[in-house]
Amino acid sequence: MSASVTPRVALVTGTSSGIGEAVVRHFCRLGHQVLAVDFNPAGREVAEEAGASFFQADLTDGDACRAAVAEAIKRFGRVDVLVNNAGVQHVSPIEEFPEAKWRQIIDLMLTAPFLLSQAVWPSMRENGWGRIVNIASVHAQVASPGKSAYISAKHGMIGLTKTAALEGGNQGITANAICPAYVKTPLVDNQIADQAKLHGMQEQEVIEQIMLKNAAVKRLIEPAEVAELVAYLASDSAGAVTGASWNIDLGWTAQ
Ligand SMILES: NC(=O)c1ccc[n+]([C@@H]2O[C@H](COP(=O)([O-])OP(=O)(O)OC[C@H]3O[C@@H](n4cnc5c(N)ncnc54)[C@H](O)[C@@H]3O)[C@@H](O)[C@H]2O)c1
Structure with a gap:
């Protein structure tokens, strides 16, 4: 563990693969205590191999979001860092987009980050220290055809991030969004x-x-590259950084 890293308690969602898995592995290497939350039972093996604990939850369900936070507090006594990462994609034009898919994507990628932020807030406020890192997307900044629900959820996540930043400012709680382009x-x-x-x-x-x-x-982009940015935003060093959207987008939105 690097001498400059304070060990924290982190709850990370969507951890059975991809960016969430990379964040769990990186956080464990930094010495953080991690509760990895995913609806896929395969997430248990990933978490345990990395040195994290696992909680199985379908985050489209509000009670499951609250249960995940309760589990982190039961195991570790607090939550310092929340990484809202779980996500899915569905591509079809608005005219044909199934209502059930729209609702699933908004529930998972906008409502769950809100409910999880709400549930971790008292612990962060009491400790006067908290970090919320929302994994948004380049599609929180620009649109592409066929991805209406995903793009709406990700644009909404920027609004949630900015609001959390304003409300958390005098409580030691920061909130930032990361906006990656295509990650492997x-x-x-x-x-x-x-x-x-x-x-x-x-x-x-x-x-x-x-x-x-x-x-x-x-x-x-490599998942580990995103995990490094998450770790910075979750660190003591990033205390003055809040309400921001961090593009890691290969220069996509520079034009
Ligand atoms: N891969 C990219 O190019 C890219 C780019 C920008 C943003 N993102 C965002 O990064 C995040 C992670 O995506 P990824 O690319 O690592 O994908 P991934 O498919 O590897 O990981 C998504 C994770 O979310 C979990 N998940 C899905 N539905 C869930 C549910 N109902 N409850 C709990 N967990 C659930 C999955 O099991 C999986 O572990 C997503 O929010 C995605 O929108 C990805």
């Missing part, structure tokens, strides 16, 4: 395969011609 995770692997089928392209062509079309840096 199962969520993106599925999209590559789907788009390749849809457009009759090779997977490499999908990456180069669709996913990296707007990128200045022509490569996918």
